[in-house]
Amino acid sequence: MLSKIPANPPPRLVLKFFKMFSHYDDIQRARHLFDKIHEPDLRSWTILISAHTKHGFPEEALNIYNTLRARNVKLDTYVLLPVAKACAASADLIKAREVHDDAIRFGFSSDTLLGNALVDMYAKCKYVDGAKRAFDDVKVKDVVTWTSMASCYANCGLARQCFGVIRNMGLNGVRPNSVTVSSILPACTELKDLNLGREIHGFVVRNAIGENVFVSSALVNMYASCLSVRQAEFVFVNMFRRDSVSWNVLLTAYFSNKEYEKGLGLFHQMRSEGVKLNQASWNAVVGGCVQNGLNEQALDKLRQMQDSRFRPNQITITCVLPACTNLESLKGGKEIHGYICRHWYFKDLTTSTALVSMYAKCGDLDLSRRVFDMMTRKDTVAWNTIIIANSMHGNGNEAVLLFHNMLGSGIKPNSVTFTGVLSGCSHSRLVHEGLQIFNSMNREHSIDPDADHYSCMVDVLSRAGRLEEAYEFIQRMPIEPSAGAWGSLLGACRVYKNVKLGRISANRLFEIEPDNPGNYVLLSNILGTAKLWDEASKTRKLMRDRGIPKTPGCSWVHVRNKIYTFVVGDKSNKQSEEIYNFLEDVGKKMKLAGYIPNVDFVLQDVDPKEKHEILCNHSEKLAVAFGLLNLNGESSIRVFKNLRICGDCHTAIKFMAKIVGVHIIVRDSLRFHHFRDGILPGHQRRPFQFQKLQELLL
Structure with missing residues (x-):
């Protein structure tokens, strides 16, 4: 042609x-x-x-x-x-x-x-x-001129100026139309101004523009954002026509307001009634499940999404990675990482940062750092993530080095940056570095320290054994000391057996957070270690009288995609006999290598033999033993605990890792602990591709 x-x-x-x-x-x-x-x-x-x-x-x-x-x-x-x-x-x-x-x-x-x-x-x-x-x-100026200017302010986050334009629009005799209303309602959403939103809703009703699907969807979103879900439902139910946007808005509203059952019900309704689902629909339900702690359902919805021929995008990946983190599923995280690489999503900054965080929180700091180093662009959030990752793994020196690298790259730190790096200083007892960084906050970076930063500095001093300095630091604080500050001092008093400061810290904590069982337990432990049994008993009684239950300690380990949980003295596992036999056998080797059980961590007035038996039954030891017995050719195991790791267990697991030659990672309520110092002198490492781990102990 x-x-x-x-x-x-x-x-x-x-x-x-x-x-x-x-x-x-x-x-x-x-x-x-x-x-x-x-x-x-x-x-x-x-x-x-x-x-x-x-x-x-x-x-x-x-x-x-x-x-x-x-x-x-x-x-x-x-x-x-x-x-x-x-x-x-x-x-x-x-x-x-x-x-x-x-x-x-x-x-x-x-x-x-x-x-x-x-x-x-x-x-x-x-x-x-x-x-x-x-x-x-x-x-x-016609209605389009005024609407465009108001929309500009709304898009730029200047909600007040947006409504100033609308007022001037009315004063100039120009009447808003449906486009004007749908353009300015997001400003109400940003301001969380329910009364103003209701005024606009009244205008919509009086001028009969509610049939416009964009206006109705914006109203649903406004009410949902202002935490008025019932009003959002009312508008949605009475809409003359619903598009995918309006369905998605209500779906997101349910999940955002913790009404996940209604959210899942609405999503099922959308599918059964043939509503045209889109990427945003799936992202809303996947992200909503994670937001409400339904991590396994989030992964299931991701599978359904792919079965429905929808390809997860960067938003989906960023939403679902925290589910792997919450489930401590390193395998699931690696599968998603593979998907990211296959679809070239690693260039997206948010996705890569979420991946760095996932690996760190699932216990693999090496992979976390490798992903970070491959990122072509790094913002403040990315640097914060890798700094916090090293801090939570007890790698304080690296956290400080990364902090200085961040400054050298021209990226400006924020409040979170300093919380992360100071936390690393505390775990690695870097007092000098911690004080330098803390003092630089206001002087060099114009950031006023908040309660978290002061608590971190108390922790830095406390962990280093400088308890009197920590106490003086608390007394000099220009703000009211938080539970975090007193809690750091109390925890250090337990380690360094300081009864006097332990009493002071605990009494302040009993006032600040009277329902926290950990404070009572810590004080009781401090008193028990000092053989002050009567006073320790009174603390326990005070706890019972106030109706505060003690949080039971438990540990868990992932073996072949299944989670196995243990409590103290647990014998419910099918391999319980093997576990206790292994602990007895490895215990003999540990004692030959210099391990001495620390019975100070048994806070019961019983004879020494019983104390040794109680130490052997701690949940983290049982979980580690089970993980070692089921290595299946792997070179490391990861154990998780809901409370702080016992001091004796920390020492014992260090000896186990040395003897067996396996990298053992334990994450307690504070951070990750790595045990991988190789073998002890006089012990020859042997391969662990065998049927029974006990062979190593012969």
Whole structure:
């Protein structure tokens, strides 16, 4: 067909073919036709630019406009309109300013139609000053002009200014329409201003614009964001027509307000009634499940999503990775990592950062660091994540080094950064470094320390055994000491057997958080270690009288995709006999290697033999033994505990790791503990691909 076109076709013929080719979305053929014209007129250029803008090629439209500008021809509003729309679609602020300058230079900036497009262009570029300038230049402002300016403020997070425009709009006699309402309702959502939202809802009802699906969806979203889910339901139920957006808005509202049963019910209704699900629908239910602690259901919904031929995107991945973290499922996290690599999602900063966090919290710091090092771009959140990862693994020196690398790369730290690095200093007893970093907060980075930072510094001093300094630091604090500060001191008093400061810390904690059982248990332990049995008994009695239950300690380990849980003295496991035999056998080797059971951690007034038996029955030892007996060719095991690891268990597991030659990782309520120092002198490491681990102990 193109072969029949003459070498220099007339504009009428060009227009006819442009329309036809644009209709079939064949932009390349349209461009080929345009290139046949020796001297295209302005109308032909306008049609070509419009076609590219309309069919989703704004960058190419702007390139064509640059070619036109280079010819120094006089432009008109018809060519500037599609160019402004192209700038809006690409959010290209530099080009947007050029187009605005051209409109002023050729005298069209006061034109209402073009002025509206310029305001909208700047709104999409999130540049308020430019939008205000274009808005002020328009002589005759219609409803579109006012709506575009209000929408610009709303998009830029300036909700108050948005409603200022709406008030001036009314004072100028211009009546808002459905587009105006749907544009400004997100500002109510941001302000969480329910009364203002109700006023707008009243306007919608009085002016009979509730049938507009965009208005109704925005109302549902506004009520849901203002925690008025019943009103959101009412609007949704009475909608004349519902699109996928309105369904998704209510779905998200249920999950955000902890009504996950209704959320799951609504999602089931959407599927059964044939509502057209989209990516946002699946992301809402996957993210909602994670948000409400339904981690296994989140992974199940992810599988259903893929079975329904929907490909998870970056948002899906970022939503579901915390489910792997919460389930401590390193295997599931690795599978998602593989998916990220196959689909090139690792270039997305949020996705990569979530992956760094997942590996760290599942106990694999090496993989966490490897992902971080592969990131081509790192923001403050990414640096915070890897710093906190090293801190939670007791790698304080590396956390401090990363902090200085962050500063050297030009990334500005925030409050979270300092909490992370100071926590690392405390776990590694880096007192000098901790004090330097703490003192630099306000002096060098203009960040005022908050309660968390002060608590971290108390922890830094306390863990290093400088209890009197820690107590003095608390007394000098310019803010009221938090439970975290006193708790850090109390925990250190347990380690360093300081009864005096232990009593002071515990009594303050009994006032601040009287229902926390850990404080009573810690004080009782301090008193028991000091053989002050009567006083320890009174503390336990006080706890019982106040009706505060002691949190039972338990440990768990993942073996072949299944979780096995243990409590103290547990004999419910099928391999219990093997577990206790193993602990007895390895205990003999440990004693030969220099291990001495620390009976101070048995806080019962019983004879020494019973104390040794009680130590052997601790839940973390049982979980470690079970994990070692079921290695299945792996070189490491990961054990998790809900409370702090027992001091004797910490020493014992260190000896186990040395003798067996296996990397043992234990995560307690505070951090990860790594035991992988190799073998003890005089012990030869042997391979662990065998049927029974006890062979190592022969």
